[in-house]
Amino acid sequence: MMHNPEFAIRAAGLRKCFGSITAVDDLNLDVTPGEIFGLVGPDGAGKTTTMRMLCGILHPDAGSAEVAGFDVRRDPEAVKRRIGYMPQRFSLYGDLTVAENLFFFANIYQVPREERLRKEAEVLAFSRLAPFRTRQAQYLSGGMKQKLALACTLIHTPSVLFLDEPTTGVDPVSRRDFWRILYDLVKAGVTIFVSTPYMDEAERCNRIALVNRGRVAICDTPEGLKARMRGEMWEVVADSARQAKMALASVPAVRGTQVFGDRLHVMIEGDGEAAIHMALQRAGVTAAGVRRIAPGLEDVFISLFSEQSDE
Amino acid sequence: MNWRRIGKLMKKELLQTLRDRRLLGVLFLAPVFQLFLFGYAVSTDVNHVATAVYDADRTAASRQLVERFMRSGYFDYRAALDHPAQIDHLLNTGKVQMVLHIPRGFANDLQRGRTAQVQSIMDGTDSTTAGIAAGYVEGVVRAYAAGISVERLVRARGVVSSVPGIDARLRVWYNPELKSVQFMVPGVLCMILLIITMMMTALAIVKEKEIGTLEQLIVTPITATELMLGKTLPFLLIGLVDLAAVLLVAAHVFHVAVAGSVLLLFAISILFLMTTLGLGIFISTISKTQHEATLTSFFFFLPFILLSGFMFPVENMPRVVQWITYAIPLRYFLEVIRGIFLKGNDLSVLWPHVLVLAAFGITIISVSAWRFQKRVG
Structure with a gap:
C-alpha cells in the first residue's frame, strides 16, 4: 500500500506527565518527508519522551501525533510497520550474533525471505559488519554496536527513522561514518528524526527544533536560527577569560558571554568592538585579540535559553 | 495472533x-x-539412631533387652557407660542421640512380678527423629514385655497352644517399605x-x-x-x-x-x-x-x-x-x-x-x- 502523507511526522499539543513532572508540554512539530530533522535540547528537555510517544512506546496524556500518515494512537500497528526506532542505549541481544540479531528482527517484521537476504547483504555492506557476521553482539566495539543497532532498525525498510542520541559515546570516526550512512538513507527517501545534545550534530540536520522544558522553543534551519540572533558575536582571547567575562558583564549592550578555554564569546548589540575594548581597558584586562566571528549553533542555543530563563 | x-x-x-x-x-x-x-x-527414614547403653543392672535380663534393641535394626550400639554422669556429655556433644538406661534391680523386679523400669534419654533437638525413635523404643520394650508375659503364662499353665492375644499387623499400602x-x-x-x-x-x-x-x-x-x-x-x-x-x-x-x-x-x-x-x-x-x-x-x-x-x-x-x-x-x-x-x-x-x-x-x-x-x- 502506497501512502504519501504530507508530513512524515506531525505532532499537535503533545503532553506527557510523570507524576508531578511535566516532561513534554504542548509540543508541536511538523516534519516533511525526506528530511533530517533534529530535536535539540539540554538533558531533561523532553527529547526522549517525545520520541517514545511518537514511536508508540508511551501513550501521550494529551494531544495527537501522526507518523508516516497514520495516527499513533488509533492505528499503532500501521505506524510500527513503517518506523524504525533506535533507542539511546544499545538494546540488542548481546548473546546473539550479528547475523542472528538481524535475522530475528527481520522475522519479527515478517520480511519475506528474498527481500530479507537482499536487505541483510545491504545493511551488512553499509555498516561494514559483514566480517563480523558470526560475532556475538556483546563483543562488538561501541561504534560497531551502534551500526548494528541501526542495521536492525533498517531491516524492514522503514520510511521514518527515529534515532535517540545515536552517537552519544561513539568515537568521532564512527560518528562520521554513521552520518554518512544517514545521508545515504535520506537520499533513498527515508525521513530521519534524530535527537542530539551536540551542536555540531545539529548543524548536520536540514531543520532543527530547539526544545526546552518540554516545549519547542524555536524551529528552523540551522542557518535560519543563526540569522535570528540579535546582535553580533565577538571572540575575545585573553590571559584570563574569566576576568574578561567579569569585566564585560557590566556592559549593558552585552547580551551574553560564554567561556571556551582561553577564549570568550561575547554577544553584543550595537557597536561591539568599541564597547568591548573600553570595558576591558577599564578593568585592566589585556586582550591578545578581539575579532568578530560567525555565531555557531551553540551560541544561538545558549543565548536563546539564557534569554528564556531570564524571563 | x-x-x-x-x-x-x-x-x-x-x-x-x-x-x-x-x-x-x-x-x-x-x-x-x-x-x-x-x-x-x-531421608526422613530413621534407622541408625546412635545409642549408648548405661546398664546399671548387669544381669542376663538386662543384656537380653539391650540385645533386643540392637537387633531391631533401628539402633546403633555406640558406647557402654558405667556412670550416669557420662550421659550428659555424650548427648551434649551429639555423639549419641539416645541413651538407654537400665536401672539396678531391673531383673529383680521382673522376677518378682513387679513393674520393671527402663529409661531412654533422647536428644530432642531434632524433634522428628526423636519422635520416631521414641516409637521404636516403645515397640521394642513392648515386644520384650509381651515375651516375658507369655513365658510366665506358659510356665504357670504348662501349655503353649492356648495363649490368648491380639496380633496386630500393620500393612502399609502404596509405599510398603515406608x-x-x-x-x-x-x-x-x-x-x-x-x-x-x-x-x-x-x-x-x-x-x-x-x-x-x-x-x-x-x-x-x-x-x-x-x-x-x-x-x-x-x-x-x-x-x-x-x-x-x-x-x-x-x-x-x-x-x-x-x-x-x-x-x-x-x-x-x-x-x-x-x-x-x-x-x-x-x-x-x-x-x-x-x-x-x-x-x-x-x-x-x-x-x-x-x-x-x-x-x-x-x-x-x-x-x-x-x-x-x-x-x-x-x-x-x-x-x-x-x-x-x-x-x-x-x-x-x-x-x-x-x-x-x-x-x-x-x-x-x-x-x-x-x-x-x-x-x-
Missing part, C-alpha cells in the same frame, strides 16, 4: 537459553541433582516445575526489560499476546523436558515408577504450569530488574513450599493455617502427583483437584496477561 512470529520468538529464546551454559545447568542438571539430594541425603524417597520424588518434581517455570519466565521477561530489548520489541508490530506466548512457551517446553528427565531418573535410579498414567501426569502438569507461568509473568510486571524478580519469586516460593504439604503434612498444621493452604495451588498439584505416582489414581478420583488447578491456572494467567498487556501494549 501470528503463530509464525511466536515461533520465531520461541526459537530465539531457546537459542539464547542453550547458549547460556550456566542457565543450561540450572535448567537441566539442577533438577536431577535435587532429586539425588532429596532421594539419598534428605521409604521417604517414594514420598519425596513427587514432591521434588513439583518443586522443580515450580522453580524453573515461574522464576525462569519472570527472569527472561525482566531481562529484556533490563537490557532494553523489550522496548525494541514494542516498536515492532509484534503484539503483547504474541510476545507473552513467545516468552512463556519455551519454558513450558523446558518444564516438560525436566519432568521427563526426573521421571526417568526416578524410575531407573530410585526404582520409583509411576503407578498411574504417565500421560495423565503430563496433562495435569501442563495445567499446573499455567499457574506457574502466569505467576512468572505477574512477577515480571512488578519487577524492574532481574534482582527484584528473583527476590519476588522467593516471596512466592516460601508459602508454596511450606504450606503445600511438601515439607509438612497439611493435617498437622493449625486449623487457621490449614485454611490458608487451600489458596496454594501447589497443594492440589502435589496431591494429584502423589496420587498418580504412588496410588495410580485416575481422573475419577482426582477430578476435584484437577478442577481447582484449572481454576487457579485460568485465573492467574488471565490476570497476569491483563497486567502484561497494560504494561506493554
Whole structure:
C-alpha cells in the first residue's frame, strides 16, 4: 500500500506527565518527508519522551501525533510497520550474533525471505559488519554496536527513522561514518528524526527544533536560527577569560558571554568592538585579540535559553 | 495472533537459553541433582539412631533387652557407660542421640512380678527423629514385655497352644517399605516445575526489560499476546523436558515408577504450569530488574513450599493455617502427583483437584496477561 502523507511526522499539543513532572508540554512539530530533522535540547528537555510517544512506546496524556500518515494512537500497528526506532542505549541481544540479531528482527517484521537476504547483504555492506557476521553482539566495539543497532532498525525498510542520541559515546570516526550512512538513507527517501545534545550534530540536520522544558522553543534551519540572533558575536582571547567575562558583564549592550578555554564569546548589540575594548581597558584586562566571528549553533542555543530563563 | 512470529520468538529464546551454559545447568542438571539430594541425603527414614547403653543392672535380663534393641535394626550400639554422669556429655556433644538406661534391680523386679523400669534419654533437638525413635523404643520394650508375659503364662499353665492375644499387623499400602524417597520424588518434581517455570519466565521477561530489548520489541508490530506466548512457551517446553528427565531418573535410579498414567501426569502438569507461568509473568510486571524478580519469586516460593504439604503434612498444621493452604495451588498439584505416582489414581478420583488447578491456572494467567498487556501494549 502506497501512502504519501504530507508530513512524515506531525505532532499537535503533545503532553506527557510523570507524576508531578511535566516532561513534554504542548509540543508541536511538523516534519516533511525526506528530511533530517533534529530535536535539540539540554538533558531533561523532553527529547526522549517525545520520541517514545511518537514511536508508540508511551501513550501521550494529551494531544495527537501522526507518523508516516497514520495516527499513533488509533492505528499503532500501521505506524510500527513503517518506523524504525533506535533507542539511546544499545538494546540488542548481546548473546546473539550479528547475523542472528538481524535475522530475528527481520522475522519479527515478517520480511519475506528474498527481500530479507537482499536487505541483510545491504545493511551488512553499509555498516561494514559483514566480517563480523558470526560475532556475538556483546563483543562488538561501541561504534560497531551502534551500526548494528541501526542495521536492525533498517531491516524492514522503514520510511521514518527515529534515532535517540545515536552517537552519544561513539568515537568521532564512527560518528562520521554513521552520518554518512544517514545521508545515504535520506537520499533513498527515508525521513530521519534524530535527537542530539551536540551542536555540531545539529548543524548536520536540514531543520532543527530547539526544545526546552518540554516545549519547542524555536524551529528552523540551522542557518535560519543563526540569522535570528540579535546582535553580533565577538571572540575575545585573553590571559584570563574569566576576568574578561567579569569585566564585560557590566556592559549593558552585552547580551551574553560564554567561556571556551582561553577564549570568550561575547554577544553584543550595537557597536561591539568599541564597547568591548573600553570595558576591558577599564578593568585592566589585556586582550591578545578581539575579532568578530560567525555565531555557531551553540551560541544561538545558549543565548536563546539564557534569554528564556531570564524571563 | 501470528503463530509464525511466536515461533520465531520461541526459537530465539531457546537459542539464547542453550547458549547460556550456566542457565543450561540450572535448567537441566539442577533438577536431577535435587532429586539425588532429596532421594539419598534428605531421608526422613530413621534407622541408625546412635545409642549408648548405661546398664546399671548387669544381669542376663538386662543384656537380653539391650540385645533386643540392637537387633531391631533401628539402633546403633555406640558406647557402654558405667556412670550416669557420662550421659550428659555424650548427648551434649551429639555423639549419641539416645541413651538407654537400665536401672539396678531391673531383673529383680521382673522376677518378682513387679513393674520393671527402663529409661531412654533422647536428644530432642531434632524433634522428628526423636519422635520416631521414641516409637521404636516403645515397640521394642513392648515386644520384650509381651515375651516375658507369655513365658510366665506358659510356665504357670504348662501349655503353649492356648495363649490368648491380639496380633496386630500393620500393612502399609502404596509405599510398603515406608521409604521417604517414594514420598519425596513427587514432591521434588513439583518443586522443580515450580522453580524453573515461574522464576525462569519472570527472569527472561525482566531481562529484556533490563537490557532494553523489550522496548525494541514494542516498536515492532509484534503484539503483547504474541510476545507473552513467545516468552512463556519455551519454558513450558523446558518444564516438560525436566519432568521427563526426573521421571526417568526416578524410575531407573530410585526404582520409583509411576503407578498411574504417565500421560495423565503430563496433562495435569501442563495445567499446573499455567499457574506457574502466569505467576512468572505477574512477577515480571512488578519487577524492574532481574534482582527484584528473583527476590519476588522467593516471596512466592516460601508459602508454596511450606504450606503445600511438601515439607509438612497439611493435617498437622493449625486449623487457621490449614485454611490458608487451600489458596496454594501447589497443594492440589502435589496431591494429584502423589496420587498418580504412588496410588495410580485416575481422573475419577482426582477430578476435584484437577478442577481447582484449572481454576487457579485460568485465573492467574488471565490476570497476569491483563497486567502484561497494560504494561506493554
